[in-house]
Structures are given as C-alpha cells and as structure tokens.
C-alpha cells in the first residue's frame with residue numbers, strides 16, 4: 087500500500103459550493119423527500135377515503151359486491167402507484183436532486199412491482215365480482231367486459247404491455263437480456279399506462295362520482311404526462327441544441343480506458359457539478375440512438391467537459407474511434423454524488439477501477455482545506471489518473487491512499503496488498519475519524535455493497551454515505 091501525504095496548497099478547479107451552502111441544499115432536499123413521500127401517501131389515503139365515502143366498505147359485506155368493491159379499491163391504488171412510478175423516472179429535477187437517480191430507480195422498481203400486483207388483483211376481483219362471485223362464470227364475464235364495456239379492449243392491451251415489462255424486469259430474466267433489448271421493452275410501460283387510461287375515465291365509477299375526483303384524476307394524468315414530455319424529451323433536446331456540444335479529442339488513459347474531451351456553448355448554464363453524470367449519445371453513425379450514462383471525470387470547466395470510459399463493451403469501443411467535431415446529445419446533469427449531498431467538512435472518497443472517475447472530479451471540484459479530503463483508490467495494477475491525483479495532493483492537500491492488487495477473497499473490498507485486518511478495522515486505520523466524515527463511494531455494484539457494509543460498521547450513518555454504482 088502506498089500513501090501520499092501532501093503539503094497544503096492553493097485552491098484549484100471550478101468554483102464549488104461551500105459546505106455551508108451544501109448543508110442548506112441538503113436540508114431543502116430532505117424537505118423535498120418528505121414532501122414527495124407525504125404526497126404519495128396522501129394520494130393513496132385520499133382515493134381510499136373517496137372509495138369508503140362512496141359506500142365501498144358497506145359493499146364488502148356481500149360476496150360478489152365485496153369482490154367488485156375491493157377490486158375498485160385495488161384499481162384506484164394501482165392507478166396512483168402506476169402514475170407515481172412513471173413520475174419517479176421522469177427526470178424531474180427536484181426529485182433527482184433530492185433522491186439521486188439510483189435511489190429513484192430502486193423506489194421505481196419497488197413501486198412498479200406493487201402497482202403491477204395490485205393491477206392484476208384488480209382485474210381478477212372485478213371480473214369475479216361481475217360474475218356474481220361464481221368461478222364458472224368468470225370466462226364469459228371476462229369476454230363480456232372486454233367487448234361490451236368502453237375502453238376495456240385498450241385496457242387489456244395495456245395490461246399485456248405491462249405484463250411484458252414486468253416479466254422482463256424480474257432479475258433472472260433481466261440477466262439474460264441485452265441491456266438495449268430490456269430497455270426497448272421497458273418503453274412499452276408508457277404504452278401500457280396510456281392504454282389503461284380510457285377505461286378509467288370513461289367508465290370508472292370512482293373517477294366520475296364528483297367534479298373534484300374527475301379534476302384530481304385528470305390533473306394527475308396530465309401532470310405525469312407533461313413531466314415526461316418536458317424532462318425526458320423537450321429539455322434534453324433543447325439543451326443539446328443550445329449547447330452544441332462536440333468532441334474535441336479522445337485520449338488513451340490506460341490500455342482499457344479512454345477520456346473524451348468535449349466543448350460547447352455556455353456549458354456553465356447546464357449547472358453541472360463535479361461528481362454528476364450525463365446520458366450521452368454520440369452522433370457518429372449507426373447506433374447513435376443508444377444513451378450511455380457516463381460521469382464527468384473532471385470538474386466541469388469553462389466550456390469543457392471530460393468523461394473517462396472503460397472500453398470493454400460495444401459502447402466503450404465506439405468512443406475509441408470518435409473523431410473531433412462529432413456532435414453529442416446530452417441528457418442531464420444527473421446524480422447526487424456531488425457537493426449537494428455533503429454535510430461535513432471532512433470527506434472520504436472511495437473508488438475502484440473506472441468508478442474512480444466521479445471521485446477524481448469531486449477531488450477537484452469540492453472545497454476543502456489540506457487533510458479534509460482523503461481518497462482511497464482501489465486498482466489492480468496501475469492507478470487511473472495517478473498523476474492528476476498527485477497534482478491535487480501537492481496543490482490542495484488532498485490525501486491519496488493507493489490500495490493496489492487483486493481483490494482479497496471472501497467479500498472484502500480491499501486489495502491483497504493491504505495489511506491482514508478485517509475491512510472495517512482497515513478503514514478505521516486508514517481514516518481514523520471516518521465516522522465524522524461524509525463518505526462518497528463509486529465502483530462496481532458488488533464491490534460498492536462490500537464497502538457500504540464496512541463504512542456503516544465503522545460508524546458512518548447512512549445519510550452521510552453517498553454511493554453510486556456503475557452496475558456490473
């Protein structure tokens with residue numbers, strides 16, 4: 087293990103928010119998180135109240151009326167969650183900043199499975215209820231509902247689309263699919279949600295019972311659709327057109343890593359911070375439609391952006407061949423692995439492999455005094471950005487701890503070169519006051535999970551632990 091203890095130096099890099107400003111933003115984000123949770127639970131309680139006020143509970147006393155009434159409630163809850171699920175992935179800036187995209191994706195997955203289960207239960211209960219509670223009548227009733235009730239054919243098509251999305255999102259199925267195929271199928275979720283809408287608005291008793299309820303549901307659908315169109319389609323397009331980003335050069339950093347340097351107009355207006363990532367589409371020919379998330383590997387400078395990418399896959403290989411002048415479409419900036427999440431002056435940045443990229447940008451973009459920022463850098467043979475870290479150590483007092491070698495066995499996040507101590511003890515040995523610091527972690531998913539365990543065991547509360555994994 088080599089360790090560089092650097093002398094104090096002058097501040098360097100793009101202007102960064104001070105910890106006080108960051109703490110203010112952390113408080114605002116906490117308020118947004120509370121508001122979002124309250125809003126969702128509030129909407130679920132409100133539709134349940136409307137259902138109960140409309141006689142839903144009394145109807146539960148009979149078998150077939152109970153099935154229909156219970157089915158209606160299940161449908162209402164499923165609808166609220168279905169909309170919440172779409173909204174969670176609409177890239178709404180307030181939600182993105184408050185939760186971070188990976189946390190939103192986790193909640194989206196959970197809400198998605200819940201809404202899907204409720205939707206299936208709703209379909210079964212309603213059909214069974216309309217069949218007067220007799221199982222033998224279910225097939226003919228289902229057919230009758232399908233062909234004679236307004237919007238039902240569309241709803242059935244929507245259900246099929248959602249079944250396809252959920253089936254391919256189950257972990258075992260997802261592992262077998264190429265990312266691109268899974269992603270394409272996932273877009274059918276919008277179709278599924280859209281096709282379910284007419285039967286609710288045309289024939290749903292709960293939707294039409296009063297003007298307030300009709301306004302509530304139309305607004306909920308309208309706001310969700312507007313959010314998707316604004317933040318997933320219009321804003322990325324407008325930003326890409328406005329900033330006219332192009333590739334300036336591609337530089338080899340390591341045998342399997344290249345850095346892509348880009349420039350554009352008024353990039354400071356993007357509001358990007360060190361540690362964040364963008365979705366990138368390089369307009370270099372076939373396959374340009376694929377959007378790949380890459381973190382900035384340097385603090386965003388005056389009119390320039392830099393990403394550093396492992397060239398193992400198809401997308402990475404293409405970057406090797408990019409020519410200067412290639413136009414770039416962007417989506418973002420995204421992510422909370424930035425000064426926004428910071429609550430303390432002391433920070434520890436723990437990265438492995440190409441996961442060191444956003445931490446390299448943070449080491450440049452964060453404000454800190456000598457000794458306040460420490461980098462624990464895991465790599466096999468040669469450190470990525472070794473020279474740049476040395477410069478930051480000399481100029482700004484960044485403490486850099488290299489942790490080389492292949493990974494130890496038995497679920498350890500450390501390298502074989504580390505002294506023989508357990509993960510948590512090693513962490514406390516390397517950074518004795520780690521429990522008093524914010525900890526930023528980035529690397530492969532399984533490795534990041536091992537670091538998380540050790541960091542929490544070392545006494546760091548989860549709200550001061552900021553993790554982004556690159557998948558894999």
Ligand SMILES: Cc1cc2nc3c(=O)[nH]c(=O)nc-3n(C[C@H](O)[C@H](O)[C@H](O)COP(=O)(O)OP(=O)(O)OC[C@H]3O[C@@H](n4cnc5c(N)ncnc54)[C@H](O)[C@@H]3O)c2cc1C
Pocket residue numbers: 265266363376377378379380381382393394395396397398399400401402403440443444554555556557558
């Ligand atoms: C927030 C975030 C930031 C990232 N930052 C960096 C970075 O700075 N440098 C870097 O080298 N890598 C980064 N990655 C990982 C990088 O996005 C994927 O490795 C890359 O998209 C894989 O595409 P490929 O065609 O090169 O490889 P493939 O061999 O096609 O894919 C390898 C695996 O990557 C995942 N993947 C593929 N395409 C995508 C996609 N469009 N979006 C998300 N995951 C995908 C899938 O799980 C797939 O199995 C980041 C990932 C995330 C989520």
